[in-house]
Amino acid sequence: MTVLEPSALAHVPFVSVANMMRLVNDVGVEAVITELADYIEADFRRWPEFDKIARVASHSHDGVIELMPVADAEYYGFKYVNGHPKNTREGFQTVTAFGVFASVGNGYPLLFTEMTLLTALRTAATSALVGRYLAPPNAKTMAMIGNGAQCEFQALAFRALCGIENVRLYDIDPDATEKATANLKTAGLNVTACQTAEAAVEGAQIITTCTADKQYATILNDNMVGAGIHINAIGGDCPGKTELHKDILTRSEIFVEYPPQTRIEGEIQQLEEDHPVTELWQVMTGDTAGRTDETQITLFDSVGFAIEDFSALRYLLDKTKGTDYAEMLDLLADPDDPRDLYGMLQRAGAGAPA
Amino acid sequence: MTVLEPSALAHVPFVSVANMMRLVNDVGVEAVITELADYIEADFRRWPEFDKIARVASHSHDGVIELMPVADAEYYGFKYVNGHPKNTREGFQTVTAFGVFASVGNGYPLLFTEMTLLTALRTAATSALVGRYLAPPNAKTMAMIGNGAQCEFQALAFRALCGIENVRLYDIDPDATEKATANLKTAGLNVTACQTAEAAVEGAQIITTCTADKQYATILNDNMVGAGIHINAIGGDCPGKTELHKDILTRSEIFVEYPPQTRIEGEIQQLEEDHPVTELWQVMTGDTAGRTDETQITLFDSVGFAIEDFSALRYLLDKTKGTDYAEMLDLLADPDDPRDLYGMLQRAGAGAPA
Numbered sequence: 001m002t003v004l005e006p007s008a009l010a011h012v013p014f015v016s017v018a019n020m021m022r023l024v025n026d027v028g029v030e031a032v033i034t035e036l037a038d039y040i041e042a043d044f045r046r047w048p049e050f051d052k053i054a055r056v057a058s059h060s061h062d063g064v065i066e067l068m069p070v071a072d073a074e075y076y077g078f079k080y081v082n083g084h085p086k087n088t089r090e091g092f093q094t095v096t097a098f099g100v101f102a103s104v105g106n107g108y109p110l111l112f113t114e115m116t117l118l119t120a121l122r123t124a125a126t127s128a129l130v131g132r133y134l135a136p137p138n139a140k141t142m143a144m145i146g147n148g149a150q151c152e153f154q155a156l157a158f159r160a161l162c163g164i165e166n167v168r169l170y171d172i173d174p175d176a177t178e179k180a181t182a183n184l185k186t187a188g189l190n191v192t193a194c195q196t197a198e199a200a201v202e203g204a205q206i207i208t209t210c211t212a213d214k215q216y217a218t219i220l221n222d223n224m225v226g227a228g229i230h231i232n233a234i235g236g237d238c239p240g241k242t243e244l245h246k247d248i249l250t251r252s253e254i255f256v257e258y259p260p261q262t263r264i265e266g267e268i269q270q271l272e273e274d275h276p277v278t279e280l281w282q283v284m285t286g287d288t289a290g291r292t293d294e295t296q297i298t299l300f301d302s303v304g305f306a307i308e309d310f311s312a313l314r315y316l317l318d319k320t321k322g323t324d325y326a327e328m329l330d331l332l333a334d335p336d337d338p339r340d341l342y343g344m345l346q347r348a349g350a351g352a353p354a
Numbered sequence: 355m356t357v358l359e360p361s362a363l364a365h366v367p368f369v370s371v372a373n374m375m376r377l378v379n380d381v382g383v384e385a386v387i388t389e390l391a392d393y394i395e396a397d398f399r400r401w402p403e404f405d406k407i408a409r410v411a412s413h414s415h416d417g418v419i420e421l422m423p424v425a426d427a428e429y430y431g432f433k434y435v436n437g438h439p440k441n442t443r444e445g446f447q448t449v450t451a452f453g454v455f456a457s458v459g460n461g462y463p464l465l466f467t468e469m470t471l472l473t474a475l476r477t478a479a480t481s482a483l484v485g486r487y488l489a490p491p492n493a494k495t496m497a498m499i500g501n502g503a504q505c506e507f508q509a510l511a512f513r514a515l516c517g518i519e520n521v522r523l524y525d526i527d528p529d530a531t532e533k534a535t536a537n538l539k540t541a542g543l544n545v546t547a548c549q550t551a552e553a554a555v556e557g558a559q560i561i562t563t564c565t566a567d568k569q570y571a572t573i574l575n576d577n578m579v580g581a582g583i584h585i586n587a588i589g590g591d592c593p594g595k596t597e598l599h600k601d602i603l604t605r606s607e608i609f610v611e612y613p614p615q616t617r618i619e620g621e622i623q624q625l626e627e628d629h630p631v632t633e634l635w636q637v638m639t640g641d642t643a644g645r646t647d648e649t650q651i652t653l654f655d656s657v658g659f660a661i662e663d664f665s666a667l668r669y670l671l672d673k674t675k676g677t678d679y680a681e682m683l684d685l686l687a688d689p690d691d692p693r694d695l696y697g698m699l700q701r702a703g704a705g706a707p708a
Contacts, residue, residue: 009445009446010371014683016683016684016685017364017684017685017686017687017688018684018702020687021698021699021702021703022702024699025699025702025703029696029699051412053410056407056410056421056423058405058423058425058430058458060425060427060458060459062458062459062460063460063461064461065423065425065430065456065458065461067410067421067423067432069410069412069419069421071412071414071419073414076412076419078421078434080432080454080456080463082456082460082461082462083461084459084460084461086460087460087461087692088692088693090460091363091692092363092460092462092692093686093687093688093689093692093695094692096461096462096463096686096687098463098685098686100434102419102434102436104412104414104416104419105414105416105438106416106417106436106438106440106441106444106446107417107418107419107436107437107438107441107450108436108446108450109434109450109452114684114685114686114687116686116687116695117687117695117699120695120696147693148693149689149692149693149694149695149696150695151696152695152696152697153695153696176693179691179693179694179697183694183696183697183700186700329368329370329683330370330371330372330468331370331371331452331468332371332447332450332452332468332470333371333374333447333450333468333470333471334371334447335447335503337533338441338442338445338446338447338448338503339442339501339502339503339530339533340503340533340537341447341470341471341474341503341504341506341507342383342474342503342505342506342507342537343506343533343537344375345375345378345379345383345471346537346540348372348375348376348379349375349379
């Protein structure tokens with residue numbers, strides 16, 4: 001039985017994990033994050049142009065599977081992403097992801113890609129981009145509570161975009177802290193491994209929380225957060241999963257991606273539905289103020305929004321076009337006569353050209 | 355730069371177009387359709403077990419891109435599908451599709467596959483399965499109005515599941531009818547190519563409409579539909595796209611897949627929101643009657659529902675497991691330590707095992 005060569009229209013460029021790693025290592029982690037931040041910022045600044053919905057979530061006992069679509073007039077992107085906190089205990093990733101970028105004009109996919117790594121990179125890029133608008137000027141020290149898969153990407157992003165030099169790490173699992181300490185020391189950051197969350201936040205101008213348990217947790221208590229701090233809250237990202245004590249929220253100026261989604265998934269699910277929040281895209285266009293004084297506590301209640309993935313896919317398309325970072329995948333049936341799908345099948349069966 | 359071999363957990367089986375064609379040709383088109391119909395029927399009979407939503411559509415000037423997710427307690431499936439009627443004029447397919455089947459337990463994809471062909475097969479299997487419940491007993495002749503990519507699959511499905519021997523074809527484009535006539539004659543059906551839709555429906559017990567234009571069209575007029583006919587209306591499947599004159603609808607017993615979706619997308623978008631319809635799954639469980647007398651006009655207002663794709667994915671997983679119909683795709687980042695995504699990236703950059 002001959003397997004026939006598909007035509008060019010049948011091919012969709014595919015970026016595998018191995019090729020994503022090769023691309024990121026060739027360009028450099030911090031350079032990729034910096035470039036991603038530029039794409040994200042550009043897309044946030046044209047926010048009203050996007051056709052947006054809150055992500056489509058399928059919840060089960062052990063986790064969630066989500067689809068995150070968004071489109072502008074030219075491109076359509078979506079990401080598949082799961083979140084299963086129990087997975088690491090069984091040797092699987094908590095979060096895995098892949099995504100597709102497509103043409104709005106004809107509906108054909110333009111790019112299919114792994115997005116586990118790309119999500120870590122775009123999440124870090126978004127956090128640090130937001131940090132550039134909200135963190136106290138000349139912040140040099142960041143506390144990181146939760147030292148899992150996101151930790152190093154966040155640290156490097158804040159170095160690249162905000163000038164962070166020192167990171168103070170804490171995790172309930174000392175092995176995680178040890179892993180992150182080794183990685184970040186090699187990357188040239190000043191790292192302090194701490195025994196408690198209280199110790200980690202000492203002297204930090206920025207606090208990043210990125211823990212994974214699917215529950216209402218209190219990673220930060222009110223007395224741990226002093227005046228002038230910027231909090232980058234990454235881990236609370238689905239209903240029933242939060243990281244901050246409610247009292248911190250009421251003392252903070254809260255910044256969010258897409259309110260309809262954050263009200264359901266973010267830290268602010270603990271607050272009244274009409275609690276005031278600021279939309280980040282309006283800070284980036286200059287329509288709204290970001291940090292207004294040095295005593296203010298600013299909180300990025302991050303849940304991750306589809307436009308960030310759209311920006312990452314748009315970046316990846318530009319970066320891989322015409323390169324060997326993408327392989328060609330025989331994904332789309334493409335008969336010579338578009339109406340003759342059946343004939344294509346028959347000709348393939350006869351071993352003749354499709 | 356070494357591209358490292360990914361671990362087994364990173365691999366997702368992928369069924370390409372070439373391999374889908376090889377599988378279908380090895381098994382046989384009608385055998386695949388018959389087996390698919392069994393999976394679809396089994397899933398329709400356990401309808402209440404599914405976590406269902408209407409598909410998530412992104413409409414643009416020239417077409418639509420849709421995501422169709424659905425889950426039971428064990429599996430999660432979704433399909434990406436576009437519909438762009440103008441595409442054929444530019445050498446592209448009107449509809450292309452791909453899909454993913456995943457584990458609800460850990461969120462990992464189990465199968466990634468082309469679904470342009472698989473959608474044609476599952477749509478035909480669903481139509482003929484419904485025909486087995488609703489068409490007049492001993493129907494031997496089917497009219498087919500619209501002779502595009504779906505046409506042959508529909509004809510073969512109705513032969514395999516309902517015993518159809520004669521098909522009467524009509525399309526506004528004579529080339530399409532010529533293409534389908536040649537294909538179906540080769541497949542051993544008695545084919546009559548007709549000059550008008552009126553001529554095509556003469557003597558037919560089943561009328562299948564599968565045209566593609568995105569508009570309110572009147573493919574069938576009321577006077578063309580006699581007593582006792584079963585109508586299999588495939589083409590009207592998005593807002594603003596219908597095929598039947600409203601008067602036919604009011605004379606018919608109407609059967610649908612998932613009412614919240616069909617009310618928006620199906621022929622019944624022409625009717626009041628509370629016009630009575632029967633859900634097919636209840637006919638299949640025996641809770642509700644199908645055809646009750648020989649003069650009744652039965653109408654399957656088909657729009658295509660996510661459970662049919664779920665069934666097709668479930669079938670394909672069973673059929674390809676452990677075979678070479680699926681290639682392994684390096685889609686999921688899988689570090690030795692799930693928390694050490696960054697370390698995996700660094701080790702890949704150093705050329706060491708990930």
